[in-house]
Amino acid sequence: MRDLWSRLRHDAYLAIVIFAGLLGLVSIFPFALYRWVAGDWVMGALDSLLTLTTLTALYIAWYRGQSRLAGQMLSLLYAAGAIIVAIYLPVTGLFWFYCVVLFNFFIAPPLRSTLITLGSLAAICLYGLWRPGTIFPDLQHLIIFACTALICSLFAYLFAWRTTLQRRSLQELANLDPLTGVGNRRTLMQEIEIALANFRRHGNQCGLLLLDIDHFKAINDTHGHAEGDRVLVDLADLVWHTSRRTDRLFRLGGEEFVLLLPGADLNGLSIVAENIVRAVGERVRTADGSVTVSIGGTLLLPDDDGSSWMHRADVCLYTAKNNGRNRSVIYKGVADDREVAK
Structure with missing residues (x-):
């Protein structure tokens, strides 16, 4: 009932x-x-x-x-x-x-x-x-x-x-996220469940990219929150318009975004991540210079649930941050889950 x-x-x-x-x-x-x-x-x-x-x-x-x-x-x-x-x-x-x-x-x-x-x-x-x-x-x-x-x-x-x-x-x-107009966290969780169901039932692969704007707090502190909001909107617009129609962009919270790529393979996921890093550095700017983004990404694995899938991308993101930011790190599927390759 x-x-x-x-x-x-x-x-x-x-x-x-x-x-x-x-x-x-x-x-x-x-x-x-x-x-x-x-x-x-x-x-x-x-x-x-x-x-x-x-x-x-x-x-x-x-x-x-x-x-x-x-x-x-x-x-x-x-x-x-x-x-x-x-x-x-x-x-x-x-x-x-x-x-x-x-x-x-x-x-x-x-x-x-x-x-x-x-x-x-x-x-x-x-x-x-x-x-x-x-x-x-x-x-x-x-x-x-x-x-x-x-x-x-x-x-x-x-x-x-x-x-x-x-x-x-x-x-x-x-x-929808009211600022950027992309999907919000609630919608992301629903889409992740759909992606997991399609992977388990039909073997349809899906990639996940976790994006984080580098030094975003410094942008807010230096230029104000209005400028920070503009950077968020510009980044969302850039990623949205350079993605495929089947890709889905979501704002996870703060300066973090998630891009789901149905049907992606490892090579395609790496290329998309590198293209986003390059495009953001070239086209998203503040008054004192360009904005950069760090990205962690991974494909679905057979034993994944939503938490493990997101966690693996998060580990890759922090690896990108620790290696100097303004770069992408994609999980290559090695035996040790703590290892990642650029």
Whole structure:
């Protein structure tokens, strides 16, 4: 039970899909039973189909981990169901459409839910125009329904759009370093776990470079913290723009950064580290001279966990510091873990 609540608490979209799906089941399943008992075979079959498809979507979301696919399935399913219910249950069936409007904007992205909602609304209204008196008693009722549905959709869209923006902002605050805009320590730990899982399951190698700005305290003491912040931003921008699209840069804390390089080999890791050292020395500067960086790096080893992987890079970093700074030291995989080679 703890794992259940933990998963729902940490995956907002999954929680919305599960809650909306369960709400749909509670709303639809009793009607399915009632229709079968009352002998309304068409609506009973429809409600049963909606129930089974909802269960399928919940299975896809929970056990397959495809929450967005499940959400889109439910959105399209209930929109189609609203059209059919409106046709087979004139007047009273239209009330379900407002529930579908709200449901769509919770379960699907704002633009996609708008298209689905407007499409289903158009289908109902066009059918009403094609078959007068079937869904709406007269044209006036059709116009009133269309206007109220559009107004409801507009407010739902504005709410969903604003909520999406706020959720993205919260995700950025939770995952990004506010100064440099790169990943923060929390995101780094998550990416390390992903890299370890890919290495254990599929043998996908990954390199790790630990970067530390040399004499950073002296930069702050001499030029002020504003200048120190600028150096951090310049270094992050330089490393970010000179790395591959698949590489991930994180600020570990203070003047330390971590660069993860999926698919790297030992030679590639060494070349990247040397290039960063050279580029920083040439392009990142303060008022009284250039800034230098020391780097320690290592590939994943079979028995690694996150701590041992980071510790090995940290040992290499301190070796680079002790050997004069402004250089990189990469672990070569020798038997003695205390030995490193430049």
